[in-house]
Amino acid sequence: MRNTRIRRAALAATAVTAALVLAACGNDSDTAGSGHQGHGSASPSAGTAAAGAHNAQDVSFAQGMIPHHQQALEMARLAATRASSAKVKDLAARIEKAQDPEIRTMSGWLKSWDEKMPSGSSTGSGMPGMDHSDMPGMDGSSMPGMMDGKDMEKLEKASGADFDTMFLTMMVEHHRGAVEMATAEKTKGRYGPARAMADDIVTGQTAEITEMNKLLGKR
Known part of the structure; x- marks a missing residue:
């Protein structure tokens, strides 16, 4: 019984850790995506300014x-x-x-x-x-x-x-x-x-x- 409880606790800890890692990766992806979007929206303005x-x-x-x-x-x-x-x-x-x-x-x-x-x-x-x-x-x-x-x-x-x-x-x-x-x-x-x-x-x-x-x- 005791071993079963330990195993369940370990599995739960592993699941929590995995969830945190996935959340962190998701945030990084969002940040990177936002950065690319911002860069893309700035490019046409810069080009227009140069042309004019x-x-x-x-x-x-x-x-x-x-x-x-x-x-x-x-x-x-x-x-x-x-x-x-x-x-x-x-x-x-x-x-x-x-x-x-x-x-x-x-x-x-x-x-x-x-x-x-x-x-x-x-x-x-x-x-x-x-x-x-x-x-x-x-x-x-x-x-x-x-x-x-x-x-x-x-x-x-x-x-x-x-x-x-x-x-x-x-x-x-x-x-x-x-x-x-x-x-x-x-x-x-x-x-x-x-x-x-x-x-x-x-x-x-x-x-x-x-x-x-x-x-x-x-x-």
């Missing part, structure tokens, strides 16, 4: 390129009624088609970043003849390639072949300035979409510079 990260260069690029594009649109829209060359009119239409959406995109970036819009700008084009030449560039100087008020006034008054030559000459300079600004963004910017747009600007406007020089009789 931007720096001062990205802000300067958008704030500078918006008025730069707006002036290009002002020039391009004059071609519809003043140019005599069908090729010049076609080029101007393509410039407007490419740059107007980019203005809207960059305006959206600035709003999402809670940054100031360029003075006098809107989500569309600026007013005809607006002088943007004193807008600060990315290094604090005037933006490269911008026409001043007198240049814009001359272009508005020109027509026919004179307009074509003046438009192409001014737009080549304007495009070169945009390429310079976009190249700086590609080198120093952090925001992926801004750098991608900058790459498109360099590629597209460099090709248009070549096209315009050919129309001017330059090689």
Whole structure:
């Protein structure tokens, strides 16, 4: 009888010990599971933050390129009624088609970043003849390639072949300035979409510079 009691006590102790071990393992598993779940939920947020990260260069690029594009649109829209060359009119239409959406995109970036819009700008084009030449560039100087008020006034008054030559000459300079600004963004910017747009600007406007020089009789 005594041996039977001892055996039962030992079995009971063993059962209790096993239960405690299993409970401890279960707690460890739960803790580990919670840890993995927390890590998994943090990853998308970290990825989103990285994808949306931007720096001062990205802000300067958008704030500078918006008025730069707006002036290009002002020039391009004059071609519809003043140019005599069908090729010049076609080029101007393509410039407007490419740059107007980019203005809207960059305006959206600035709003999402809670940054100031360029003075006098809107989500569309600026007013005809607006002088943007004193807008600060990315290094604090005037933006490269911008026409001043007198240049814009001359272009508005020109027509026919004179307009074509003046438009192409001014737009080549304007495009070169945009390429310079976009190249700086590609080198120093952090925001992926801004750098991608900058790459498109360099590629597209460099090709248009070549096209315009050919129309001017330059090689």
